[in-house]
Amino acid sequence: MATIYEVSKLAGVSLATVSRVLNKNTPVKEETRLKVLAAMEQLGYQPNSVAQSLASNRSNSIGIVVPELNGPFFGTLLSDIENQFRQAGKHVIIAAGHSDEKLEQESISFLQSRNCDALILHVEAVSDDYLVELMQKKVRFVLINRFVAPLYDRCITLNNQHGGYLATRHILEHGHTHIGYISGPMWKHDADQRYKGHVRALTEFGIEPSEQLVYEGDYHESSGAAGAQVLLQSNPSITALVCANDEMAAGAMTAAREAGRTLPDDLSIMGFDNVNFSHYTFPKLTTIDYPVGGMGEMAAQLILKCVYQQSVDTIQTVFEPRLVERDSIKNV
Amino acid sequence: MATIYEVSKLAGVSLATVSRVLNKNTPVKEETRLKVLAAMEQLGYQPNSVAQSLASNRSNSIGIVVPELNGPFFGTLLSDIENQFRQAGKHVIIAAGHSDEKLEQESISFLQSRNCDALILHVEAVSDDYLVELMQKKVRFVLINRFVAPLYDRCITLNNQHGGYLATRHILEHGHTHIGYISGPMWKHDADQRYKGHVRALTEFGIEPSEQLVYEGDYHESSGAAGAQVLLQSNPSITALVCANDEMAAGAMTAAREAGRTLPDDLSIMGFDNVNFSHYTFPKLTTIDYPVGGMGEMAAQLILKCVYQQSVDTIQTVFEPRLVERDSIKNV
DNA sequence: CTGTTAGCGCGTTCAA
DNA sequence: TTGAACGCGCTAACAG
Numbered sequence: 001m002a003t004i005y006e007v008s009k010l011a012g013v014s015l016a017t018v019s020r021v022l023n024k025n026t027p028v029k030e031e032t033r034l035k036v037l038a039a040m041e042q043l044g045y046q047p048n049s050v051a052q053s054l055a056s057n058r059s060n061s062i063g064i065v066v067p068e069l070n071g072p073f074f075g076t077l078l079s080d081i082e083n084q085f086r087q088a089g090k091h092v093i094i095a096a097g098h099s100d101e102k103l104e105q106e107s108i109s110f111l112q113s114r115n116c117d118a119l120i121l122h123v124e125a126v127s128d129d130y131l132v133e134l135m136q137k138k139v140r141f142v143l144i145n146r147f148v149a150p151l152y153d154r155c156i157t158l159n160n161q162h163g164g165y166l167a168t169r170h171i172l173e174h175g176h177t178h179i180g181y182i183s184g185p186m187w188k189h190d191a192d193q194r195y196k197g198h199v200r201a202l203t204e205f206g207i208e209p210s211e212q213l214v215y216e217g218d219y220h221e222s223s224g225a226a227g228a229q230v231l232l233q234s235n236p237s238i239t240a241l242v243c244a245n246d247e248m249a250a251g252a253m254t255a256a257r258e259a260g261r262t263l264p265d266d267l268s269i270m271g272f273d274n275v276n277f278s279h280y281t282f283p284k285l286t287t288i289d290y291p292v293g294g295m296g297e298m299a300a301q302l303i304l305k306c307v308y309q310q311s312v313d314t315i316q317t318v319f320e321p322r323l324v325e326r327d328s329i330k331n332v
Numbered sequence: 333m334a335t336i337y338e339v340s341k342l343a344g345v346s347l348a349t350v351s352r353v354l355n356k357n358t359p360v361k362e363e364t365r366l367k368v369l370a371a372m373e374q375l376g377y378q379p380n381s382v383a384q385s386l387a388s389n390r391s392n393s394i395g396i397v398v399p400e401l402n403g404p405f406f407g408t409l410l411s412d413i414e415n416q417f418r419q420a421g422k423h424v425i426i427a428a429g430h431s432d433e434k435l436e437q438e439s440i441s442f443l444q445s446r447n448c449d450a451l452i453l454h455v456e457a458v459s460d461d462y463l464v465e466l467m468q469k470k471v472r473f474v475l476i477n478r479f480v481a482p483l484y485d486r487c488i489t490l491n492n493q494h495g496g497y498l499a500t501r502h503i504l505e506h507g508h509t510h511i512g513y514i515s516g517p518m519w520k521h522d523a524d525q526r527y528k529g530h531v532r533a534l535t536e537f538g539i540e541p542s543e544q545l546v547y548e549g550d551y552h553e554s555s556g557a558a559g560a561q562v563l564l565q566s567n568p569s570i571t572a573l574v575c576a577n578d579e580m581a582a583g584a585m586t587a588a589r590e591a592g593r594t595l596p597d598d599l600s601i602m603g604f605d606n607v608n609f610s611h612y613t614f615p616k617l618t619t620i621d622y623p624v625g626g627m628g629e630m631a632a633q634l635i636l637k638c639v640y641q642q643s644v645d646t647i648q649t650v651f652e653p654r655l656v657e658r659d660s661i662k663n664v
Numbered sequence: 665c666t667g668t669t670a671g672c673g674c675g676t677t678c679a680a
Numbered sequence: 681t682t683g684a685a686c687g688c689g690c691t692a693a694c695a696g
Contacts, residue, residue: 003673014683019675026676029681050391050447051673053382054688061425061446069411070608075402082401082428091425091446093393096414114393114423115382221612250612257614276402277609280553280582282589335689346667351691361665383689386672668695673688680683 002043011039022047053115060090062303063111063119067099072246072275074122077144077296081120084300088310090117101125112139118303120144124188140307142299146189154302156295156317160190163288163321164197167242167270170286170323172205175332176240176268179207181214182227182252184244191219194244194272213238217248224248228255232267239267239332246271246278249285249328268329283327291319334375343371354379385447392422394635395443395451399431404607405624406454409476412625413452416632420642422449433457444471450635452476456520472639474631478521486634488627488649492522495620495653496529499574499602502618502655504537507664508572508600511539513546514559514584516576523551526576526604545570549580556580560587564599571599571664578603578610581617581660600661615659623651 004022008015013032020026021036028036039045053059062085066074082092093114097104104123111119119141121131128148134141135151143155171179181198184191199209215231217223224243228251232238241256243249249271253263261267264283271278271287278285298317304310336354340347345364352358353368360368371377385391394417398406414424425446429436436455443451451473453463460480466473467483475487503511513530516523531541547563549555556575560583564570573588575581581603585595593599596615603610603619610617630649636642 005673015674016676016683016685017681020682023675027681032682046441046445048386048447048673049445050382050385051688052675054380054386054672054690055674055676057675057688059382068407069414070404070407072402072404072407072609075400075404075407078426079401079428082426086427086442091427091442093423093425094410094414095418095423096411109378110418110423113378113381115380250609253612253614254616277404277582277612280585280609281612282585282614284586333689337689347690348668348692349666352666355691359665364666380689383672384691386674387689387691389672389691666696668693670691670693672691675686675688677686678684680681 001048002045003048004045007036007039007043007045010043011036059115059117061093061114061116062090062300063093063095063108063114063116064121065095065097065104065107065111065119066122067097067124069094069096072277073273073290073292076276076292077122080293080296081300084297084304088304088308090308097123097125099124101127105130108134118142118307120299120303122146140303142302144295144299153317156299156302156319158190158290158295158319158321160193160321161197161200163272163290164194164244165201166197166321166323167194167272167288168198168201169204170325171240171242171268171270171329172201172207174240174268174329177207177332178235178237178239179213180228180231180235180238180241182217182224182231182241182243182248183214184217184219184248186216188219191244198242217244219245219247221247221251224251225255226251228252229259232256232259232261240270240329241267242270244272246273246275246285246287249278249287250281253281253328264328264330268332270329274324279326281328286326286328287324289322289324291322295319333380334377335380336377338375339368339371339377342375343368391447391449393425393446393448394422394632395425395427395440395446395448396453397427397429397436397439397443397451398454399429399456401426401428404609405605405622408608408624409454409628412628413632416629416636420636420640422640429455429457431456433459437462440466450474450639452631452635454478472635474634476627476631485649488631488634488651490522490622490627490651490653492525492653493529493532495604495622496526496576497533498529498653498655499526499604499620500530500533501536502657503572503574503600503602503661504533504539506572506600506661509539509664510567510569510571511545512560512563512567512570512573514549514556514563514573514575514580515546516549516551516580518548520551523576530574549576551577551579553579553583556583557587558583560584561591564588564591564593572602572661573599574602576604578605578607578617578619581610581619582613585613585617585660596660596662600664602661606656611658613660618658618660619656621654621656623654627651 095107122144215227274289301312427439547559606621633644
């Protein structure tokens, strides 16, 4: 690999000049600039990004922590983030936090030790205090799908409560009155909010929320199946099931069939997230769209703006969910 | 951030000694080692990985190129690779190649400019020659799901042909004789191999392969739907459809229903890959398991062994597919 | 076993 | 507009 030094020798200029044409931050006479460029070309010169990082104290890398790398949801998120940064010449380092406090913290310090210029965090287990401390230590980061008041200007969130509301309202509008709810783990903020939206819709339609009708799942398919089984058995009058995410809805479909229900005629099912497999189910799942892609892009833009001083389009921090009607819901 | 220099001062030893306890490669007297460790602790010292990279010419980072970051298949792959490296203190930089020759090449040089110690490539569009050249340039990499003869010892592959064979044989064993085939893009090696396996099974059962019965898709759901539609319309006698991946199988299910077929009674459908949503379909998809996870791990192990001289378990380069029986196939 | 001394490749003052 | 010189934080000979 050719170095800046060889280029400077070949071009007959100093080391500093080469650095200048590379970084375009100091005026260089057009003539010498071309000489340098020619020398670079000839040597097939490629800047050593590690040396650049060390000298400039900037690594041009962004660390990302998500709960899982697999799963339709995070794939889309990563994809859009990578895209944005790649175009900007930055690279992305990934780490999985597995929704575990210790692992999330480890992931974060791992990425910090990699001298990332900024982090994008989709973390669930670390405390708000921990994040506030992180900010006080001048670590630069953006939070996705989580709102922490002192960090309000770096939180990219979905209006989860409104999503939960939309989901249940849609069911109610189809005439259902006996509605089961399979929630996510209630300690997770989004699960809590979605449930609150559910309750709000119920109340608005004059229906008393009942604990008998809710099952706390873990966002995985199997708990959706377990929830449906429990709920349908203990409350045979249920005609609709609202699930806090699509995976659980898929599990619920299986379990409902096993319980002898015909879908969607005997039982309506609602999902949440609109992940990319959600129309592979039969009947195709009606769900609430979570604009992951847009939120990932926005997180990237926010960093491009605040950390790299690039001018970007307007920043939006809260996103709205949207109902996606398919075939899993029928009038009662 | 404390530096190695401050640690050395506090511990009353030289810079080099600190470096030694850090890298554990040269014996250090236990007593001084403890002094150094204590000083590190006290200062909250964290090595600067960028400086380490520059000095040692090793970045402890591994670049990965996959066609897409979303999609169930690559999520699992990335997840397992990240896991392995994380445990070894290495980090993973990702780039999407989008099955496009230019983008794949750009991804590779992008990662090279990041001084990755090694690359893991799941590339489809670049030529074999390009990869051989890469090897000659001493770039260290492992190929996943692709076999290039001169690179045989760094190719982690699935026996795709055998998978294609297993899929069709299973259908044949259920008595089907009119079998449609929806392939992947034939220029892709895996698609070609899977198809060859299909033909081999057919021949073995004394059935003449017919072009009328194959549709070339693109591995996406929509082409599965299109393929099913075309095939079922032009060959109403078809009783089974073999699809070269699960996405297309999901699309085929939808289209088959729209064409008036009842699943699985009127039409059996076979998938390939066993991606994590494949049992969300109804009927649950019978498919061929692609051990992505294991292959990702193996790629990581290969690099750990060859690049970082770590001792690892035995290396396996070719993996075998396995039939996963679920509910989408019925006797004719 | 430990300390001294060069770099690694580049960005960035400060003068000229 | 350009060049010389220093330093980023660390590793790796080489002596001792």
